Amino acid sequence: MKVLIIEPSFEPREAEIESGLESLQSVVGGNIEAIYPYEDEVAIICNEEGKINGLPLNRSIVMNGETVDIIAGTFLVAGLTKSNFGSLSPELLKKYHDLFYPAELFQIDHHQIKSIKIPPKTKRRSHKSVDDLVR
Numbered sequence: 001m002k003v004l005i006i007e008p009s010f011e012p013r014e015a016e017i018e019s020g021l022e023s024l025q026s027v028v029g030g031n032i033e034a035i036y037p038y039e040d041e042v043a044i045i046c047n048e049e050g051k052i053n054g055l056p057l058n059r060s061i062v063m064n065g066e067t068v069d070i071i072a073g074t075f076l077v078a079g080l081t082k083s084n085f086g087s088l089s090p091e092l093l094k095k096y097h098d099l100f101y102p103a104e105l106f107q108i109d110h111h112q113i114k115s116i117k118i119p120p121k122t123k124r125r126s127h128k129s130v131d132d133l134v135r
Contacts, residue, residue: 002087004077004096008056011120012097017076019085027076029055034085037061037068042092043085046075057106060115067115070106 001019033048055073077096078085103120
């Protein structure tokens with residue numbers, strides 16, 4: 001299935017991965033959690049223990065101009081079918097690439113976490129578990 005992989009500090013990249021649980025777990029580095037913060041037929045699939053395990057903060061989930069969550073660790077955006085995860089359409093690939101294109105730094109300011117948008121790195125780092133899944 002065609003998905004968008006978002007690694008901390010790096011620009012989103014399109015990838016073709018297997019649709020099975022093991023493949024999804026390998027991309028996010030652990031047990032998966034799917035969240036559905038948007039009206040589009042998409043899921044954000046992340047490591048369910050990313051924050052607990054101290055994975056690096058990655059991107060904010062913003063709704064109505066307000067940050068509602070911060071994803072820790074590598075995550076992916078997948079499309080939804082009637083019964084499972086599926087490929088993203090070209091339009092959704094572009095939309096979510098653009099949404100998650102700026103990387104983010106996070107700063108604690110008066111007991112609040114603030115996001116600072118920065119240009120993402122474009123050269124992929126070596127990440128065998130993700131790169132081995134990309135066809």
